[in-house]
Amino acid sequence: MASIKLNNICKHFDQVEVLKSVNIDIQHGEFVVLVGPSGCGKSTLLRSIAGLEQITSGDIYIGDTRVNELAPKDRDISMVFQSYALYPHMSVERNMGFSLEVQKVPKAQIKKAVKEVAESLGLTELLDRKPKALSGGQRQRVAMGRAIVRDPKVFLFDEPLSNLDAQLRVHMRLEIKALHQRLQSTIIYVTHDQVEAMTLADRIVVLNGGIVQQVGPPLEIYDTPTNLFVAGFMGSPSMNFIKTTVAEAGGEFYLETQTGVKLALLHQYQDLAVGMRICCGIRPEHILILNSTSGHLQARVKAVEPTGISEQIYCSFEGADLCIYSMQRTDCKENQSVSLQLDLQRLHLFCADSGQRLQQWPSIAENVSLGQASASS
């Protein structure tokens, strides 16, 4: 086990800057998930930590050792690849014991170590098979086993579940979580699936365009996204955004939509000015469909997606799409006009120009986060 410190990591591929001054401190035993859209630099960052990519500038520390110049083999890490990268010409047993074989560990010792790990992952029956005779889930488990046998300081996972079907993915997610709890090892895990990120991570690092957007525990990122990108990226279905402007009446600020719908009093926010353009975000589960017309907004239903356990209703409001997540079956029909009630305590306000979250007055922000914590509990 070891901590990892990334100081001002920059990486260029020719003229393209893929990582821009990335700073992250990872404690030992921590499960950190790097999440972001395709091409955001998350895999490059992971590969840089592994030593498979040379960084352009910055420092990488594993434990107390600066590893910038160390070859991958000397960094004492294990990596599980998206493709599993099992050696097709070797049996499962040799695949799992490969790292020890390279280190010239005595054969009996390798056999013992492989057997122990195989037992813990339910692979004992498969040890003589070649990778091509395994299913996707079994290959995934062998790849994990191969990483565990080595007992490294740090585990790196590069989108390890993306080749599995949905059901197996959930199952393997639980196995990885259990593995972390059992080994208490430092894990850096790359994924573009934010459900994986939310369920596995102690802390999430959200990346976009090679820049760290936010670092924090999953619920903190979900509840208080720091900018428009994080707000839109984290959460499925993703957050709705309504374009509004700050207006004033009787000394109080409020939000006004493009068609003049008044939304909320804004006494809890700092640095407001009349005419300021605000992007008002609200999560789909924080919108209610009312039977009456007394809601905040009137919208038209575009589509209804029943999933059995819930319904997602897509509505059109002022030319934008709003998604409503309802645990109740609503009987909404396409083209029906509906009245929507927003949970005004759960609005996320972002400056439309900078994309940054509006700062609340400290005492109010504290109350809101307490309210959200009690609501979520």
Added chain:
Amino acid sequence: MSIIVFTNFLKSVAHRFAILLYLVFALFPLYWLLKIAVTPDKLLYSEGVKLWPSEFTWVNFELVFTQSEFPTFFMNSAIVSSATALLTTLIAAAAGYAFCRFKFRGKLIITGLLLVTQMFPLVMVLAPIYKIMAPLGLTNSLLGLVIIYTAFNVPFAVFLMQSFFDGIPRDLEESAMVEGCSRFQALYKVIIPLTLPGMAATLGFVFTAAWSEMLFALMLISDSSVSTFPVGLLNFVSKFAVQWGQMMAAGVLALIPACIFFVFIQRYLVQGLTAGAVKG
């Protein structure tokens, strides 16, 4: 239902018939080679065109072994072809790996130059090559032939090997490197074993190319003690007659090593030739 079964049966018969037709067409010259080799000289012209001679003899083979220099030619060919195949495959494997995995200055230019070497008819370069080889003492020498054959086979072999390396995911060697291997260890522990079919295919191609090469051998070799068998076959053509029987017998014998070689590598060859084409 029965119509479908009948149609499938007809398709399968037509399919096999087409293959048979091609095989007859492709193998007929080899059959003719064998037929003439076992036909006694006296019947060669007297019997007309018959599919099998009325008399059968091994005498041409005996003569080839005992009264010609064929064993020497044969040995020379074996040495030159094996050495060329090994050397070319080694160079091509190293170059193919570099082209596939590394970024380096001038890569595109070198690739272009390799392609250019394949564009010229060999006849054009015969004279300059003789001019280069003669002062170096590499005419009338098996080493000279090996060098020339290697030089001319390397470009194609490099592209062939590169396509095999391209087919092996980078993840595999990166995984090996993370697990404690240096790049070289990752290469020989993980990548080389997976490239063996490709290497076998390359070996096969180069071996057969060198085995049947005549143009350079004819130009660079004048001493029969270092002749390869394609040049040696011309010894059966004299001023006054052509010893067809012996020439054909020598041809049949020359086919044997190539056949044996292909029997050994055919498993890898098929695997190797299809490896790059189908994503497995």
